[in-house]
Amino acid sequence: DGQATLGNTVMKGNVRKVRRLYHDRVIAGFAGGTADAFTLFELFERKLELHQGHLVKAAVELAKDWRTDRMLRKLEALLAVADENASLIITGNGDVVQPENDLIAIGSGGPYAQAAARALLENTELGARDIVEKSLGIAGDICIYTNQFHTIEELASKA
Template sequence: MADMHSTTIVGVKHHGQVAMAGDGQVTFGESIILKGNARKVRRIAGGKALCGFAGSTADAFTLEERFEAKLKEFSDLTRAAVELAREWRMDKALRNLDAMLLCADSQRILLISGRGDVIEPEHDVIAIGSGGAYAFAAARGILSAMGGQSAADGLDAAGIARKALEITADICVFTNQQIVVETI
């Protein structure tokens, strides 16, 4: 059976705004696009947080639900992420889930993996998925080119995230232009 590739998710924190963007493509194997408008970035916790996923959709939905429950339980993004990563790594049923999550609130963006990783990016940009490296490089390049400009002078976090995915979609066959952007 062919592998299913899907998505690029990028998170950007810039001048007090946090944005997360994801494309809509789900690809089966190397040449079949199954769906072009999947929504892989969502508002959670009553709109107080964002969650984006890459990997197996069913696995990602399971992890997103568990993360939202942890966020409700602990009311702190970092603590909820650490608790989910711990559970994901230790629980036999969860250990085999094949996905990665980006989660964000108004203060930070975190990557959560099944290996127990909870990573806050050094440069306020992080990306996952098939085109993650491209989106990461594009967003870092945009931020670097902007220097210290404010959102009024250049792009805001949402604009940077969208532009990074547009660039990625031009070069990554597993990423498309059906972009969803959410901000906090």
């Protein structure tokens, strides 16, 4: 979604929380503090360059730095990153998680979107984009910190 809140007030409704990195081969999104997330995007992009686009290695290296660096530890955001091989969530606790089915969702509406996506994935023949659109719509209908402004990025299929 594109909602930025300060406490219980909507500050902006069209924030672009998803971007393409490393020659458009990686998609990264964030939840949490915007300034913190942009700092993490920059650091993650450097890790991707250093490791020639190897997503998992870059994610693990960022998580290690984020966990051990005194200044980085104060950053309050989550990153969701994906390439054609993996989808990961990176946290400031040093976690790099690849959820089942590579189905990732973060932020206030994340659990609603993930539950909806899982139900649609397991019970319909919908394609990935349709599942994402419907799941984000459901999350926006339920969660007061999630809106209906969606930025959807797609990676080329391996097939």
